[in-house]
Amino acid sequence: MSQSGIVVKELRTYYGEIKAVDGISFEVQEGSIFGMLGPNGAGKTTTIETIVGLTERKSGQISVFGYDPVDEIDEIKKIVGVQLQSPSLFPRLTVKETIELFASFYPEPKEVSEVIEKLGLEKKANTRVSDLSGGQRHRLAVGLAMVSNGKALFFDEPTTGLDPQARRQLWDVILSLKKEGKTIFLTTHYMDEAEKLCDELLIIDHGKIIASGSPASLIKESFQKTAVEFLDPDFSEEEKRELLELNLAERVNYETGKNRIILYTNEVSDTIKGLIDFASSKGKKLKDVMVRNPTLEDVFIKLTGRGIRE
Template sequence: MSAMIVEGLHKQYGTVKAVDGVSFTVERGEVFALLGPNGAGKTTIVEILEGHRERDAGRVSVLGFDPATGGRAYRERIGVVLQEAGFEEEFSVFELVRLYAGFYPHPYGPDEVIERTGLKDKRDARVRTLSGGQRRRLDLALGLVGRPELLFLDEPTTGFDPSARHHAWELIDGLRSSGTTILLTTHYMDEAQQLADQVAVLRAGRVVAAGAPDTLIAAERTSVLSFRLPEGTAVADLPPLTGEAEVRGTAVSVATRHPARDMHALTGWALERGTELTSLSLARPSLEDVYLDLVEEATS
């Protein structure tokens, strides 16, 4: 059974269609990323899935529950890491994590979660003394402590330095490996590309593309093959390539949807001539490239 099924989801505020017929499915044990600019409908969708907001129309099933009516039985099986959360400033980290653990029937031990989220050195520190990044780690700890089957992560690494981000990525990978399903929202496309099994790109309340990151990249973008012309060689001397060559002085770039074929043709040609292709490189597109193209297409 799928962890999450969303079919024809609608939510409107006055004349604004915040969510306009969104559908997607999340399998158990997947990391699924909802991507889109501010105002695309991500927060509304997530709040509906968490059971915090009513939908106008559509079908929603999360862990077999309708979030609107699932009540405590549903909430005990999910974890939520909000983009911003308020804490009782005078609690220590341990006291707050222990308090939240008491809300769930089968929680992790507070010290285990504190260590996993990199807060061991701040175990007994008061919340008011924590830095922004440490507070974000505390958000993660509170979302994890209930041993959720499904974890909602809203911009989980905002405010993290590069080392802390990679630590969080390792934590998320570990949760996936243990069978936890994760719904992620993020503005960091490298984070989505690194973590997500599937993504859905939203614009103006609609899904404009969905699939595995590598699939979206392959479908939407070309790779760029770059090199410098060997001395005494003209562009006309090059072997036939599937992409059109752009030349600036001796620098050549080829936008290609068949990078392996064109790379093979070029290197074989150079070997036959006994010459070198200096500065030879192949730039693979990123999920960010695809995302920006999709958003621009949707607004044109």
């Protein structure tokens, strides 16, 4: 049976009046990848900082392989590797020197050369931190978590701002760390990343859990339906109301910002036919119509009434 590597109960971390983390509980099984998904300001970074002892909690319980980050911070430091969103780095050190420095903090670090190679930073090994691009600096930050060789690794939005190829490369790195038996906690606001990497997932918003489970079960529980998605052909507010009243689908999402309308339905042909008739009765043409399975993004919209990147 798998064991809990990280246990968090009723955790609250406030900054004055701001309830950044507001009563969340979860368990991360040893050797699994656990993800926290939520929009900006949801409380993801604060959760990580509290678990690893960088920020003090207001209340609740935390155990990282049996250790408490307040009372046993020295023990936690030995077994935890952390990648922060904006780490403090020494600008004049090179990539290699930076990783070597961090390696020296840990009892059994990984080989520095292995970390550099896995992150594809070979050509930058002797480049000063101040001369790195944003993406390279980001990969270096991931390397600082890796080199710890800790049992528990924390990645705070590891792929934000990376190009698609670098993102996929980093996914492979994280999956290979899982193969080594690491217990991994990551935050993200990318749905595809959460689906691809995470065994278990929490969706959080405003410091509270709004859903939890495996990515597949979250999608399945929320949606037995098919999504019919199309570009908004400039329907007026009145027309959108009419569309809703036609009962073509159980739910209609008007995604702000994206200009797309999504209908969730069990009767795909009826919905499409009804939609075409409706649009032509209004003298409007449908464009870019997609019929697809629901994704985590749909789950998020359903739970919060808005898209994750708004």
